[in-house]
Amino acid sequence: MKKIPFILAGTALGFALSVSLPVHASGNYEAGKAKSTTCAGCHGADGVSTVSSFPKLAGQNRDYLYHALKDYKAGKRKNPIMAGQVEALSDADMLDLAMYFSKQQGLYLKY
Amino acid sequence: MKKIPFILAGTALGFALSVSLPVHASGNYEAGKAKSTTCAGCHGADGVSTVSSFPKLAGQNRDYLYHALKDYKAGKRKNPIMAGQVEALSDADMLDLAMYFSKQQGLYLKY
Numbered sequence: 001m002k003k004i005p006f007i008l009a010g011t012a013l014g015f016a017l018s019v020s021l022p023v024h025a026s027g028n029y030e031a032g033k034a035k036s037t038t039c040a041g042c043h044g045a046d047g048v049s050t051v052s053s054f055p056k057l058a059g060q061n062r063d064y065l066y067h068a069l070k071d072y073k074a075g076k077r078k079n080p081i082m083a084g085q086v087e088a089l090s091d092a093d094m095l096d097l098a099m100y101f102s103k104q105q106g107l108y109l110k111y
Numbered sequence: 112m113k114k115i116p117f118i119l120a121g122t123a124l125g126f127a128l129s130v131s132l133p134v135h136a137s138g139n140y141e142a143g144k145a146k147s148t149t150c151a152g153c154h155g156a157d158g159v160s161t162v163s164s165f166p167k168l169a170g171q172n173r174d175y176l177y178h179a180l181k182d183y184k185a186g187k188r189k190n191p192i193m194a195g196q197v198e199a200l201s202d203a204d205m206l207d208l209a210m211y212f213s214k215q216q217g218l219y220l221k222y
């Protein structure tokens with residue numbers, strides 16, 4: 001009978017994880033698209049920057065993009081433009097943006 | 112008659128620029144390809160990293176790639192793996208590598 005609290009706790013934890021983790025772990029594409037308008041000025045609406053000094057984001061690995069944003073926010077990666085851009089971004093925002101840009105198709109399908 | 116030294120100097124300068132600038136300004140693709148073998152372990156032979164935490168380099172803007180390498184070397188951009196990798200790279204090496212990876216076609220033509 002002592003097992004019941006653990007089973008209940010385990011079930012609740014499992015449910016909470018199944019509900020919350022997929023969103024937090026991977027980001028939301030549509031939310032990312034909506035939030036990406038600010039990024040478009042330098043990185044292009046579809047993540048293909050036409051200015052050679054700015055990186056293309058289209059098709060970039062999602063984890064890399066997410067951690068790049070996190071590092072800018074934490075001050076580990078320094079860039080005066082990006083520092084201002086990430087200031088107001090939440091962790092969910094960064095996941096959403098990383099999801100959106102990682103799913104863009106990049107330069108080469110267009111040619 | 113006083114113009115002659117200037118004309119000669121101008122011609123010499125023009126010749127020197129035409130010979131040396133294209134290589135130094137843009138990097139050499141074949142040299143970059145040869146030097147890229149070290150990068151392949153993490154970034155893929157064609158710059159398409161299969162590990163999500165490492166950035167894809169294929170098709171990335173050349174100036175961005177070059178300045179990323181320079182920033183790693185100068186310690187402005189910090190990453191323990193990349194710090195070791197760029198240690199022995201010359202400016203010409205970085206231009207060559209940036210040229211090579213910027214010309215790779217990336218993920219999307221393959222599908």
